[in-house]
Amino acid sequence: MLEAADKIDIPLDRLTPTMEDDAEELEPPQEARYEEEPFFDGDEFQEFGSRVQDNEDLEVEAEVFDVATLKALYKLVHDGAIDAVGGAVSTGKEANVFEALCDGDDVALKIYRVETSSFDDMRYYFEGDPRFEGIGGSKLDVVQAWVTKEASNLRRAADAGVRVPTPIAHERNVLAMEFVGSAGSPAPRLEEVELENPGTAFDVVSTYLERLYSSGLVHGDLSEYNVLVDDGDLVVIDVGQAVTLHHPNSDDLLRQDCRNVARYFSKQGVDADVETLYTRVTSS
Ligand SMILES: Nc1ncnc2c1ncn2[C@@H]1O[C@H](COP(=O)(O)OP(=O)(O)OP(=O)(O)O)[C@@H](O)[C@H]1O
Numbered sequence: 001m002l003e004a005a006d007k008i009d010i011p012l013d014r015l016t017p018t019m020e021d022d023a024e025e026l027e028p029p030q031e032a033r034y035e036e037e038p039f040f041d042g043d044e045f046q047e048f049g050s051r052v053q054d055n056e057d058l059e060v061e062a063e064v065f066d067v068a069t070l071k072a073l074y075k076l077v078h079d080g081a082i083d084a085v086g087g088a089v090s091t092g093k094e095a096n097v098f099e100a101l102c103d104g105d106d107v108a109l110k111i112y113r114v115e116t117s118s119f120d121d122m123r124y125y126f127e128g129d130p131r132f133e134g135i136g137g138s139k140l141d142v143v144q145a146w147v148t149k150e151a152s153n154l155r156r157a158a159d160a161g162v163r164v165p166t167p168i169a170h171e172r173n174v175l176a177m178e179f180v181g182s183a184g185s186p187a188p189r190l191e192e193v194e195l196e197n198p199g200t201a202f203d204v205v206s207t208y209l210e211r212l213y214s215s216g217l218v219h220g221d222l223s224e225y226n227v228l229v230d231d232g233d234l235v236v237i238d239v240g241q242a243v244t245l246h247h248p249n250s251d252d253l254l255r256q257d258c259r260n261v262a263r264y265f266s267k268q269g270v271d272a273d274v275e276t277l278y279t280r281v282t283s284s
């Protein structure tokens with residue numbers, strides 16, 4: 001038994017934020033069998049699938065729209081998350097982003113390619129995350145969990161006061177979220193614009209880093225490529241890889257984010273020091 005003199009003083013500020021809400025936030029991913037659902041109509045699905053596949057804007061992306069992905073999109077239509085799939089916005093390493101419509105408003109659809117995903121790399125970002133203990137071993141399990149994680153991270157970031165696209169719905173390998181931009185054109189990335197007041201922008205991004213950290217998250221890929229500039233608002237995107245503070249390398253990932261941010265803003269003439277930024281974030 002410990003004597004009074006042996007008691008170890010653990011400062012409160014060493015405590016990581018609690019993750020009490022995590023368990024109820026997420027359900028284990030399962031491959032849905034839409035054909036068994038009452039809403040599923042085989043003829044209607046065939047017609048929907050042909051309409052998406054015959055869309056000329058999407059022709060080059062044909063391999064993204066396999067039958068299982070078309071079924072996930074069909075489910076999103078039935079759930080009222082989207083009405084129609086529009087043109088391609090971006091082709092990334094793991095995912096393609098498309099414009100879609102819902103009640104006349106633009107929606108962004110991020111569709112992960114299951115077969116070509118580098119799921120071993122993806123697995124790394126689930127480590128220590130209490131929300132994803134025991135995810136299955138298949139590519140699909142990993143991609144489904146990733147999409148669930150991206151939606152959950154978007155919600156958590158928004159709740160913490162970070163401007164991100166609002167998540168709308170997710171299904172299998174597809175995430176539907178607020179479209180950031182106007183008239184079907186995505187807002188430019190920070191790297192594509194010239195800022196009038198980079199000092200203020202640095203302060204905003206630093207505050208976002210602080211708020212994310214206070215909500216128990218580290219972005220893990222924050223840079224001028226994952227911040228959109230929407231009518232004067234800075235919008236953080238691409239939060240699928242964001243980890244909780246329980247991740248064994250969350251500190252390294254945070255340092256990397258701070259380095260990217262400080263490097264970019266230094267180039268813009270801002271007095272942006274990595275260590276000062278790191279200290280500001282971690283003592284928030
Ligand atoms: N919600 C959105 N609204 C408008 N445009 C978006 C939205 N999300 C993403 N985009 C556009 O799609 C591009 C790619 O998105 P994102 O960064 O999320 O994926 P990614 O980098 O391709 O992912 P990966 O790391 O797997 O390659 C963005 O740079 C942006 O132009």
Ligand SMILES: [Mg+2]
Nearest residue numbers: 225226237238
């Ligand atoms: Mg990106």
